[in-house]
Amino acid sequence: MRQFPKPRVVVSACLNLKPVRYNGQEVRDEFVLKLLPYCEVVEVCPEIAIGLGVPREKIIVYKRDHAFGLSQPATGLELTERMESFSEKFLSGLSEVDGFILKSKSPSCGVSNTKVYKDPEGREFYSKGKGLFAMRVLEKFEDIPVEDEGRLRDKQLRTHFLTRLFSIADLRESFKRIEKVKDLMDFHQRYKYLLMAYSQAKLKTLGRLTAQAREENLRETLEEYKKVFLEALKRKPSVGQHTNAILHIFGHLSRNFKPSEREHFLKLVGDYKKGAVERKLLVEFLKSYAYRFENQYLLTQTYLQPYPEELEL
Ligand code: SF4
Incomplete structure (x- = not known):
């Protein structure tokens, strides 16, 4: 069973944490509630931090002369x-x-729909548009996942977010312990199929970096590796990219299968491409066979379990 590091996540304080909204309430969100115990949480309420009280008059974002501003119409502030x-x-x-989860629609925290x-x-x-604080987060942290609880209700966005979050936390923790080229090779090996699904080109670049790593340039190689790795995970893979990694x-495993089992699996892949079955079904199928045939190489692949399965909603 894979051990997961705790991602360090900045979370809007009102998301299941504190009743700090303008109306003195907090927001209950099932997914965020489930995720928080798996993370090291850094909470923030930008509106409290700039001296506004609870409750408070609503504030708004405005755009004037190509610049965004924040004001409180009722008080003229x-x-x-x-x-x-x-x-x-x-x-x-x-x-x-490793990531941010902010409150949607907020003039400060909203990543969408503000x-x-x-x-x-x-x-x-x-x-x-976006809240003012969220705009600055997105500018400064373009390599890590920044989402709001509203967008995370979409299953595909949530899966992509969790995959990035736990992979980036894993990279951060694993890289602290890397002392030899062999450690980097082990890390890269674990991510081979996940990277293949996300970006074949970046997988190739990271493979080359790993192959060229030497003890004397290890620190520089890790820096470069991290940059490309974060870049690789930015775009959500397509069905075709997932299909390629799955195949x-x-x-x-296929040589261990009977022809009828092989045929059945390939039919499921076809169904997945048509949208008739979920990718999870194929992943669970592969995982079961990796256990059955004790394929340790596959069992260490993060693609088969990129984040704790309890977080599947
Ligand atoms: S500023 Fe952000 S954290 Fe504070 S109440 Fe508004 S949305 Fe929540």
């Missing part, structure tokens, strides 16, 4: 500078963060 300076200080002080107005008084609606894994 202009909050842009306070939020910009808090964001800069807080985000610069963070170290070893109402943006044309004026600080909130008279005229401009468009849907490669199947290749390790």
Whole structure:
């Protein structure tokens, strides 16, 4: 059974943590509630941090002269500078963060669906966008997953988020312990099929980096490896990319199968490509056979278990 490191995640304080919303409430979210015990949580409420109380009048984001600002229409308070300076200080002080889960629709934390107005008084609606704090998070942490609880209700986005989160935490923890080239090779081997699903080109680059690593340039190689690894995990794989990785894994096992079993599996792959079955079914099938044939190489592949299975909703 795979042991998972605890990802270090920055979470909006109102998401199942504290009743700090403008109306004195918190937000219950089933997935976030389930995930929090598996993480090391850094909580943040930017609006409290800039001196607003609970409860408080609503604040809004506006866009004027190509720049975004933050204001509290009911009191006429202009909050842009306070939020910009808090964001800069807080985000610069963070170290070893693997991801963010922020509150959707919020003028501060929203990664999506935040109402943006044309004026600080909130008279005229401009468009849907992001909160001011979230904008700065996305600018500063473009290599790690930043999502809000609203977007994470989408199963595919959630799977992608969890895969990135636990892989990045694993890289962070594993790299602290790497002392020899062989340790890097072991790490790379575990991620072969996950990287294959995410990006064949990056898998190749990382394979070359690993092959060229020497004890004397190990630290530089790890830095370069980390950069490419984070880049590789940015884009959600397509069904075709997953199918390719699945068929490669199947290749390790297929000689143990009877022709009828092989045929059955390939039919399931066809069904997956048509959207008739979920990828999880194929992964569980491969995992069961890897156990049955005691294929240790496959059993260590993170592709077969990228994050704790209790987090599947
Ligand atoms: S959305 Fe962000 S700023 Fe608003 S209450 Fe939650 S943590 Fe605080």
